[in-house]
Amino acid sequence: MKRLTHLPTLKIDTSKKISVYYRSKTHTGWYGDTIATLLYADGIRVFGRSLKYHRPRGLYSLDGECSNTMMAVDGRPNVRAETTMAADGMHIAAQNVQGTSEKPVESTPEKDWMGFMDHLSWAMPAGFYYRIFHKPEKLWPIAVSRIRKAAGVGVLTSGYTVKGRYDEIYPATDVCVVGGGPAGMEAALSAADKGLRVILMESRPWLGGFYDYRTSLDADGVPLYRKANAMAERIAGYPNIRVFKNAPVVGVYGNSMVTAFQRGGRDRPFEQRYIEIQTRSIVVAAGCIERPLLFENNERPGVMQMGCAHRLARTWGILPGRRAVFSIGHDLGLEAAIDLADLGMKVVHVADVREDGQDQRLLDELKKRDIPFSRGWTAIKAGGKRNIEKVTIGTVNGMRRREFSCDTLAASAGLTPVTGPLATAGAKLEYHHLTGFFLPVKLPDNVYAAGRLLGLNDPASVEASGRLNGLRAAAACGVRVDSELKAAEAETSVLPGPVRNSKMVTAPVKNQKMFICFDEDTTVKNVDQAMDRGFDVPELIKRFTAAGTGPGQGGVPGHNLPLYVAQRGDSPDVDPRPITVRPPLTPVLLATYAGRNHDMHKRTPVHESQSASDGRMDRAGVWLRARYFSDDRRSRREIENVRGNVGVLDASTLGKFRIFGNDALKALQRVYIGDMNRVREHRMTYAAMCNDDGCLIDDGVIVKQAENDYYFTTSTGRSGATIEWIRYHTRYENLDFHMVNLTDAFGVINLAGPNSRNVLQKIADVDISNEAFPFMGYREFTINDIIPVRAMRLGFVGELSYELHVPSSYMQAVWDLLEKAGKSFKIKKFGLEAQNTLRLEKCHVIIGSESEQRTTLCDLGLGFLWCKSKPEANTVGSVALRQTENQSGRLKLVGFKMKNGLERPPKDGSPIVDSRIRGYVCTARFSFTLNEPIGMALVEDSYAKPGSVFGIYENGCKGRLIRAEVVKTPFYDPTGERMKS
Amino acid sequence: MSRTITCPVCGRRNGYEFRFGGEDKGPRPEEEGMSPEKWFEYTHLNDCKAGIRKEWWFHRDGCGVWFTIFRDTASNREVVRPPERELEAVP
Structure with a gap:
């Protein structure tokens, strides 16, 4: 298709070509094209098939308000083609299409053999799956599998992993403005002029809102698109305004947080990123979207919103078709018809559901171009199998009809405000009779609404409303703006206020397929069926018919459903009530919430040398630590080396x-x-x-x-x-x-084993004999005359051992010196697993292994650490220790050995049972030192005495308990001679 | 978190930076007249009333200071210190 390349409003770069693959063919467009506009420009009209009835679906809006143009891109399902920028080399496939080909990529939505489902719609009334398939119960699984095959959107291939980088940022600001149209930009500017920090959020890739594609003139004779460009330029000149484009808002929380995500891809370093904004005040100027017009086949490809037709031409240089009929309810539709006619499209007829209220200048322009116009007329039916070929229009009372052949029908009932950000912020919305909108009647503190979503239409009013609410937001941040506020209020009071909008929902059609929700294939008839069954509020009808529960998040049915229900309801005096809106206002990828998900951990000062010498690094709390230094999961050689010789451990994490x-x-x-x-x-x-x-x-x-x-x-x-x-x-x-x-300032080396003194003496500058540096001693000395070391003689592993606290920057040096000094002794590194077994042999506890949140000091046998003469109320834990000291039934820590010659230890955590659970195994290992399995367990006090025998239940033991006997502890060197010598 | 908390050192910050330290229950009870019931009440029982409460917070990801703020537990917002009698009037 030949594209319009001369328009000043274009957002494509015709010097850069982009090619994508779809249906085994290469389609070419330009940089700036979305997937949808690129394919549309290349003649693609049917983008996919609908959820239930497999009806053909095409381009309807351009902001992803329905699932019509969701496609699979490079294997990822449900990508919104309307809001995803095309990138070179993308592989694109249609969804929910049962092709004749084996390869799903080659099935075409134009020919879908499941298309017959459309003729079976009589068998699928509202809520049919709730009502039909549960009796008999056996039917349900069959029905589920059948329905799942026939219905649905994208399919995730098993083993698919999300590619790309997903980021997150957490900016803080004074004023957050939601919506980058004229009102939002004015609000941002007026708050920024007060010196406040402003964040401006816009879901499209550029600022401008309703201005950016329009050439009509404002009161000063300036084309609106130029005005938008000028405002965007001004904003770019403010260092205190941060603009996020392509960033739909997900929700507004309280009056101080706005969450959003930003689409990246193409030339950004992220695929999508999560944005969480802390703000002091919020201006919502999210504008309006279009309210769909309901008539027969109102979602046939070729039917699109008036703004969609207009923006296709003005923003992307694509004429939507050759011959168009317009059925609209807003002056923007008249403007679009005139503009598209000027750009070369044949506008056959313009039907306006409104009897009056049109801008006379627009009517004159229509007349000048000989475009037939009829008041009080609407589209009745779209004809054509895959793409529309003809349209029937008629009077809204159904008395007269006419038929036109055409390939495009620009249809919408009017506008509807984007109140989601306000609703999630907790604003109370009520039906407003003049505008027909749900408008905020009570806003939370520090939250303000501005612009077209208030029902304004005149450009001057929209801008002034932005300025006024930008000032209010500034005032909420504590800036004195009294006189300016007064002036802005005076300015808005003389400008045109909210305007009347069309309230029409359905064309005068009975018993035909009018889709109120495209995503879920919900027809007006389905709503009628639900209401006939007694559902009377939109909230319940929504759930019964699934209208508005699809990927579009209520963008299409959100306003029409409550209006229709109110119109059809039995008590006409009840105003329409809005459906509750919840985040995410725009669907977000879960990958975006997962974020970078990088493993945040700390490394000890000798991490590199540990992992380089075969250390298997494991996560231990916030740290990475060496668990083993070989493939032996029991670390036998490391253990035996400590017991018989000398080992060295990195304990820097203490x-x-x-x-x-x-x-x-x-x-x-x-x-x-x-x-x-x-x-x-x-x-x-x-x-x-x-x-x-x-x-x-x-x-x-x-x-x-x-x-x-x-x-x-x-x-x-x-x-x-x-x-x-x-x-x-x-x-x-x-x-x-x-x-x-000082945790990170000092590293710790644990040198342990009977030869450790000989090794340390070689590098220490002082005498460290048993007399000069006894067990439990603390010494400060230097190594090599320069490295200061805090040395302690402790015995966690039960041998003669030294704990050296070394400034982190010297850690590697001291480590290397020790290894060098220990070379003749065959010094060897040991890891956490070896340490675990070594200290188990000594029954030294590790908090969290041998204790849990119920375990008191006395339960662990560490009561000797408690000073009973200290004032109890002033010592944390003392009062409770006194009260539990002699309590019966508590779990006590014991050591055990296996009975019946069993040569392996039970698994850690195995429960101890007789007729019921009596405790559990904390740690159990095979002790190479004692040549038998040993363990520690927390058991009820009745089992805690040495000699008690208990049964241990292990996963997969089939009821045959392992027997173990409580023994005296510690298992190894009970007198502690080895630590002290 | 949409809640912010005002640290006496660092100012108003994101609520995620802080750790909750419980209702303000006053200093530890005296040694004299201590009973298990008294101790249990002090360590484990809270008022849990809806309305404005005085609470301890710790600026964990910041300056590392324990301080008290007033929070409306019904709206989950920090509030300025209310007049004493209003505090008393919380049901």
């Missing part, structure tokens, strides 16, 4: 803190269950924190560095919450102390 200040000791006394007065210098104290229920939440070691200055460690999982915890429990006292989270 929480590390400094607390100091006049009240530091007081704060520690509050949160630690032990007596912090006893914490000394040069010596580590093992200490625990409980919550107010006496349950263990953290354990670690603490050392005094000076008066009211302490260094302490927490478990890995608690490091993020420790400062919050201590501050929370001292929040009323206004204590004088400071805390520094």
